[in-house]
Amino acid sequence: MKELEYNTDDSIAALATGWEESALAVIRTSGTDSIERAAAIFSNSAGMLAAEGGRIIYGFVIDPETGEKVDEVLAAVFRAPKSYTGENSVEFFCHGGLPAVATMLSALKKGGFRDAGPGEFTMRAFINGKLDLTRAEAVHEIVTAKTPRAHSLALNRLSGALEERIDGLKKRIVDMLSKVELLLDYPEDELDGQASGYPLDETELSRLCEDIECLAESFRAGRVFREGVPVALAGRTNAGKSSLFNLLLKEDRAIVSEFHGTTRDYIESWINVNGIPLRLFDTAGLRASENSVEAEGIKRSGEVIADAGIVLYLVDSAEGLNSEDETFLEDFEDKSRLIPVWSKIDRGGNSVPEGFIPVSAMTAEGLPRLEQALSDSALGKKGLDDEVIIDSIRQRDLLSRAAEAVRTVQAATAQQAPLDAVAMELKDAVDALGEITGEVSSADILNNIFLKFCVGK
Amino acid sequence: MNNADYDAIVIGGGHAGIEASLALARLGYETMLITQSLDAIGRLSCNPSIGGLSKGNIVREIDALGGEMGKLIDKSMIQFRILNQRRGPAVQAPRAQADKFLYTRLAKETVENQSRLHPFQDTVVDFILDSSETKIQGVITERGRRFTAGTVVMTTGTFMEGNIFIGDWVTSSGRLGEPAAVGLGTSLRRMGFSLGRLKTGTPARVASSSIDYSKMEIQPGDDKIVPFSFAADTIVRPAVPCYITYTNERTHKIIRDNMDKSPLYGGKIVGTGPRYCPSIEDKVVRFPDRDRHQIFVEPEGLDSEEMYLNGISSSLPETVQEAFLRTIPGLEDVRVMRPGYAVEYDYLDPLQLSPSLMTKKIAGLFSAGQTNGTSGYEEAGCQGLLAGINAAMYMQGKPPLVLSRSEAYAGVLIDDLVTLGTKEPYRMFTSRAEYRLCLRQDTADIRLTQKSFDAGLQSAEAVERLNLKIEGIEEIKELLRGRRVNGKDVEEAGLRVTGLKERLGDTFEKLMKVPDFTTEDLLVIEPSLSETHRQWLDQAAIDIKYEGYIDRQQKQINRFKRMENLKIPAAFNYEGVNGISSESMEKLKEIRPLSVGQASRISGVRSSDIAVLLVLLGRGDDNA
Ligand SMILES: Cc1cc2nc3c(=O)[nH]c(=O)nc-3n(C[C@H](O)[C@H](O)[C@H](O)COP(=O)(O)OP(=O)(O)OC[C@H]3O[C@@H](n4cnc5c(N)ncnc54)[C@H](O)[C@@H]3O)c2cc1C
């Protein structure tokens, strides 16, 4: 596994600025072929390929699968050895919204970049002699956290159950691998019936693969838990969403205005409600718009609402419910995720309909009840705290790699492929899981063989 | 050292010693081979066979590097098999039953006929060092002779302070009937080396005429023999069968009832035995659920009455051995000729060796074979060969020949020994080699012959032969890439090669990638290919079939090599390096890895330590 940590023959990408809401985000890439790869998903491909080191080019990043524009960016091209890492590199300056960053990263990934592991840019930098000793200490820290032991210590703090689960999966693969290796280490006639037929079973492999994939998918849930439950503010324009957002935030961040449709995209912020981390999203009003930029914002609002864990739906008490509100409320499928809010109650409008929480953003009346409803809804989300979840992109990627390898083995098993080739794939799966909870060496495999089988003349 | 008696002295004429001494003499050095008995040169102490999974690959590597083992077994084999035919080409390997007596005779003759090689019968008991006690200058023998030389290769096998056990009978011996080499272990300890005890065992040899073979399964060899040596295309050798029989509950009961008489379980033997080669006592204790264990009955030689009972090594008292053997089908009236026994001996902790197999403590002193904690003829042979070559490199002031894990099983073996050490007799296994798809037995010459030629050992003919082979294989691949299945092919061969019709228009290369499509099928369609070398054809076929896997492995290798190529200077000072844990520091100072890659394989050295090393090694390099 150590060998993988220092793998420097591919191109990597990662967000260089903080993983938080900001006006501008910088995504850094590095690798011998990073400029070619970046150019392949860039509108001004030729310009980028021709660019000298240190040049900045304007253009769009294009999703290589859909062909759609992902974001309007400035791209800085660096040529080896004059870059942070000493390798070829392209840095993208893009819009800072987190979803925007996420789509950028996903486009880069489709374009052949791998998510950089923690400290990997720094690692490449000093492998290429770009870092001096004064920074060694810092690098040391980062890399230390990558060692299996330190890593599993961190894991233990987070979730001992997760390690147990991964170890369980790993053990299942190691057992399969041992059966294969047994046949490669000892000739048929010496096994005396201890292993007959093809050593792998398709259904067992398929079950294993599902279990690994299932854990990989828990990343979504894990993110919710770790990154907070996303809470979307929805409602017609001027319902008072931005004002409520500010109240919950206790600071003026969203732009409050009397003109319809000011919040064009959406704004995100962390809030802490009764100790529970929530990510609050203020969205544009849900209103058909002629203005294309605003229409885009409305479309994104819809996505945010769909992805949110909890939706606060605001209805202006002075205006009362209209058909648009009723449609939204009725169509909303998972009612446990929905909190209807009766806003601006300081104005003394219509009486509170059944199920609505009356709130005034102006006077903060009703705020405690709203906060209670929010935390109840967040905690009420089943399974979040007892289910095993994974907690990083790296782990998810490693699990996906393992699952993919197991799938390949499954396909090979269907064809009864030669075992020497199959063993290579299985080892890959073991190595991937080993990177999460500790390496499995060939000596471990041999131990397993000697423990389980009576072999040797 | 001028005026020395010899350029080099090799201690011990076992499988390691033969290769070491032949290599040194062939590289031009006056070499003395001191061994306890000239009649025992190249003796096969245990099983009468050479090769097997991964071990067969090693024999071919020895041959590719200009060693002798492949040639010796080619001339003395009495049965040949390719193992694991159905489990993928990367892990197939040749094994041969040897006529032990013929093998030993041929080994002795080869040594005797080698110019500059001087065999001498005596036992080495001590070393001569220079005044600073850091350099070897020669050896002292049991009979008090002093021989001087600037390099010494130690290959003492199971003989150093060896003890043999049969029940409660113990004697100082390295092999039944041969005295131990006493004294050397003490000298080495005095010189500050750390030695350990290991144990191994061997089964009884019984009289063929007392066996009822009709009660056993017969196990014939293959019809086709592929020589171990790349120098030969074909060989003709006799093929005698082996037999298989089984123990049963009665056998196990006798063993269990007498366990208290076992030196192993009675606590007399302290050395660690190999788990992969357990005695029958071990098998019965560790796997109580198994109601039988397999025994292979193998001839020790064409003209010998002795039969070797593979799978049932034991150190129980002779009468107990006899009793349990007689419960086994076919062995009811068996006559034991030599009893099974266990041997315990001193070995040198191989962490004290550098990858050239020279000891780090004493310049010019090399060590190879079972002495380094391994077990097996092939394991001993490849170490002996490399120790011999590197003793020569040392004398020439040239860098040693160190094979990488990605280019030879021999490389894996030595790297494991000097990086991880060993606590039990180390045997090679296919699973120890992470890049085994690229370590096929049929490619040993492509991987290694040129290296040995560059070192001055391998002959020009061998390189010429290799180039011919490489070109030949390329030509075959060229043909397969260009030639397409046509109507005539389908007409002529369509009946004999299933599915050929559907492949009309495909290149032969594509055809070859179909899993079930064999070289035989290819020959049916394109009979002209039968004129080319069959082994080349097979090799081209495997290369094509495995292209995807081999490419992937090659990528892994490239990645691996990057860290191997980051060399750590010999004089690197770990003292006072900030940020390396003290545990790792001790290990790094002890093992002194040659590269960052090797350092990263040391157990207990963490990624963070490696990172610090990288930073330090990068200092002063201004490629920015
Ligand atoms: C009882 C027994 C059981 C074994 N079981 C197995 C097994 O199960 N599996 C397996 O793979 N291998 C087994 N072997 C091991 C196999 O025989 C060895 O691995 C192989 O022979 C090692 O080769 P070598 O050259 O290192 O040493 P050896 O073949 O032991 O040769 C050493 C030679 O050096 C000579 N010598 C030693 N010390 C001195 C000295 N001081 N001065 C002069 N000459 C000296 C000895 O007389 C001997 O000729 C067994 C060996 C024995 C004896």
Ligand SMILES: Nc1nc2c(ncn2[C@@H]2O[C@H](COP(=O)(O)OP(=O)(O)O)[C@@H](O)[C@H]2O)c(=O)[nH]1
């Ligand atoms: N009196 C009163 N006015 C409010 C309240 N909440 C919002 N408003 C006003 O309603 C208008 C629209 O509010 P805004 O938060 O921008 O609505 P949004 O379009 O849903 O984000 C602004 O003029 C606010 O000042 C409230 O609780 N009380």
Ligand SMILES: [Mg+2]
């Ligand atoms: Mg707003």
